[in-house]
Amino acid sequence: MSQNFNFINRSVFDLDDYSPDEIMYILEAAKGMKEINLREYKKIPTLRGKTVCTLFIENSTRTRMSFELAASRLSADVVSFQESTSALSKGESLQDTVYTLNAMGIDLYVIRHSSPGSPQLVNKYSGKPVINGGDGRHAHPTQALLDIFSIWERIGSIKGLKITIVGDILNSRVVRSNLIGMKKLGASVTVCGPRTLMPGQMEEVYGCRVEYDLKTALKDADCVMGLRMQLERQTEGLFPSLEEYTKHYVLSKDTIKWAKKDALIMHPGPMNRGVEILPEIADSTQSIIIEQVANGVAVRMALLFLILGGKA
Amino acid sequence: MKKLIKNGTVYYKGAFVKKDILIIKDKISEIKDKITEPADEVIDTKGKYVFPGFVDIHCHLRDPGQTYKEDIITGTKTAAKGGYTTVCAMPNTEPVVDNIATVEYIQRRAKDLGFCKVKVIGAITKQIDGKEISEMASMQEGGIVAVSDDGHCVQNGKLMVNCMKYAANFKIPVIIHAEDYNLAGKGQIHSGKIATQLGLSSIPSIAEEVIIARDIMLAESTKCRLHVAHVSSAKALELIKQAKDKGLPVTCEVTPHHLLLNEEACVHFDTNTKCKPPLREEKDRLALLEALKSGLIDCIATDHAPHADYEKELEFDKAPFGINGFEAAFASLYTHLVAKGHLTLERLLESMTAAPAKLLGMKAGVLENGSPADITIADLKGKIILTGETMLSKAKNTPWLGKPLQGKIVLTICDGRITYKA
Numbered sequence: 001m002s003q004n005f006n007f008i009n010r011s012v013f014d015l016d017d018y019s020p021d022e023i024m025y026i027l028e029a030a031k032g033m034k035e036i037n038l039r040e041y042k043k044i045p046t047l048r049g050k051t052v053c054t055l056f057i058e059n060s061t062r063t064r065m066s067f068e069l070a071a072s073r074l075s076a077d078v079v080s081f082q083e084s085t086s087a088l089s090k091g092e093s094l095q096d097t098v099y100t101l102n103a104m105g106i107d108l109y110v111i112r113h114s115s116p117g118s119p120q121l122v123n124k125y126s127g128k129p130v131i132n133g134g135d136g137r138h139a140h141p142t143q144a145l146l147d148i149f150s151i152w153e154r155i156g157s158i159k160g161l162k163i164t165i166v167g168d169i170l171n172s173r174v175v176r177s178n179l180i181g182m183k184k185l186g187a188s189v190t191v192c193g194p195r196t197l198m199p200g201q202m203e204e205v206y207g208c209r210v211e212y213d214l215k216t217a218l219k220d221a222d223c224v225m226g227l228r229m230q231l232e233r234q235t236e237g238l239f240p241s242l243e244e245y246t247k248h249y250v251l252s253k254d255t256i257k258w259a260k261k262d263a264l265i266m267h268p269g270p271m272n273r274g275v276e277i278l279p280e281i282a283d284s285t286q287s288i289i290i291e292q293v294a295n296g297v298a299v300r301m302a303l304l305f306l307i308l309g310g311k312a
Numbered sequence: 313m314k315k316l317i318k319n320g321t322v323y324y325k326g327a328f329v330k331k332d333i334l335i336i337k338d339k340i341s342e343i344k345d346k347i348t349e350p351a352d353e354v355i356d357t358k359g360k361y362v363f364p365g366f367v368d369i370h371c372h373l374r375d376p377g378q379t380y381k382e383d384i385i386t387g388t389k390t391a392a393k394g395g396y397t398t399v400c401a402m403p404n405t406e407p408v409v410d411n412i413a414t415v416e417y418i419q420r421r422a423k424d425l426g427f428c429k430v431k432v433i434g435a436i437t438k439q440i441d442g443k444e445i446s447e448m449a450s451m452q453e454g455g456i457v458a459v460s461d462d463g464h465c466v467q468n469g470k471l472m473v474n475c476m477k478y479a480a481n482f483k484i485p486v487i488i489h490a491e492d493y494n495l496a497g498k499g500q501i502h503s504g505k506i507a508t509q510l511g512l513s514s515i516p517s518i519a520e521e522v523i524i525a526r527d528i529m530l531a532e533s534t535k536c537r538l539h540v541a542h543v544s545s546a547k548a549l550e551l552i553k554q555a556k557d558k559g560l561p562v563t564c565e566v567t568p569h570h571l572l573l574n575e576e577a578c579v580h581f582d583t584n585t586k587c588k589p590p591l592r593e594e595k596d597r598l599a600l601l602e603a604l605k606s607g608l609i610d611c612i613a614t615d616h617a618p619h620a621d622y623e624k625e626l627e628f629d630k631a632p633f634g635i636n637g638f639e640a641a642f643a644s645l646y647t648h649l650v651a652k653g654h655l656t657l658e659r660l661l662e663s664m665t666a667a668p669a670k671l672l673g674m675k676a677g678v679l680e681n682g683s684p685a686d687i688t689i690a691d692l693k694g695k696i697i698l699t700g701e702t703m704l705s706k707a708k709n710t711p712w713l714g715k716p717l718q719g720k721i722v723l724t725i726c727d728g729r730i731t732y733k734a
Binding site for chain 1: 503504505507508509510511512580581622625626627628629630
């Protein structure tokens, strides 16, 4: 792809800000980055002198590590701000935190926060590009990009694919960003879960199909993604027990048969083995769950590179 | 002291007519085609419109106790700028207005320092915490015009029966902020497609509707006068219509923001669109507009709810609920409803003057001989843009910030005194 897209200093709040061609351009760039990750010396000097701040107001060790590795491999300096060790727990506002960090000369922020819309706020207060590392139930664009990258790398195209996402749709930012990205690239997506865990008007908002029955949802699927089912939803009165949930919505040898033969099995992690997915499926040859993690670093490297204007 | 308002188009007895108005001290002395009597001050209103002073039966002046958001001076100054001459202050202050001393404090301060008349609404329950009936009868002696736990809602049905029986005993209107706490949960915006898209916890319309249904039934059994504050959903209107058709003593109000905006306004996480009840769907908004036209909705009330900038400059789900109302009310409604032909100016004025005054038995909202000289003069072609610099309120939390509006209040007179001049 030779088109010149301008990613410089652009924030990544969600994938709706990006055209299909731009998304493909990011995937191509990620392919190059993946190659670097396979080298013995996994580092290039391209972002030397740039400072990336991972601002994690909500805990997420894996996503933070993935971003920090990505930045380090491009030779950027990385500082990390975490709620548990920070001023926010002392009642400082996000605005003041950002003003403080900004004064230290941050070039790009990665934010993880439980409040939807907080990446936009960080951008507003800092004037710096912000990559959304997950904002509440709203969006998780880098996860969606790595998911899409993983499918694209395996199958070669997203267009026309049937992708089914199963689980706690209501509380999932991963689903929301994936729906936007996958639809843009021409996939048809089905979401499946119990009605109590399904947000309203999904069809209208995302142009996806909504199914409450797993068998119907999996029919003809090229890719099947399970989502983490959290026990706390039980105490919120959204479903009666993990056992009953598993009975109806688990991805197992028996249920995955309803999808296409050799359908890709995905999961954004962390998995609850035995709840939403059985080991026999998670560890099967159809599963690309571990590849997704590896691709996450590559996709994040690509974004940092493009946004901070790295020289190839 | 005589003031003569000349050459204006006056909203008089339900029509727009060329009249002159003579004010002697705090009363309107005469309204006639032509008044030639000499006056101390002649106000030429050629090309302008002369309305009864606006009446707002629902606002938060934040005084006592939250004067960093607003106080009686800035609140009433802001009200005067919006064309208001009488406002009713809700009791969720610190301390709560659940006793006669606080009622008297607000009244005295407003009388001494205010730029419009302030009527006080007392709490339904002590501390507005829904546990014990407040001393409403004593507060009534002190001058309250109604009771409300606004911002809060009595969840306990049995207590609400007793509150309404007790209020009925003293003929005190009860104003409800209808919200079932369990159904509303930690919701931030309306349960609709924007909540789905933004991943924000949401407040379904039924959270409002079940309480309205309950309290209408309680009004029927207790004979209590019930007023539903800031009604926001089409279904809620159906319930109120049934009650009215049955002849029950039930009325309701709507806010300018619910008449003008829907859930889409929240899509960019603007905390100035965050309010309770939340901005709902377009079909709800259209139903509210129809109900205002038909008279099913009795009046417009701003629910002026100032919050300091730093309180609204937070993550969406951490910011408080509420929209700053006085300064944008008339201009936003005029611009987006009247000027576009969706509502007549007559109906807008009725619902901002005579109707709310009548609803709480206040002598206001009508221009006639002998009535208080409460007058608002507007330049309907005049433009305004609310900004942090131009707003008089301590708080700037309005979704109309920076947006051009038409219909400028140029002069406000309250009890014969000029309280605002553009």
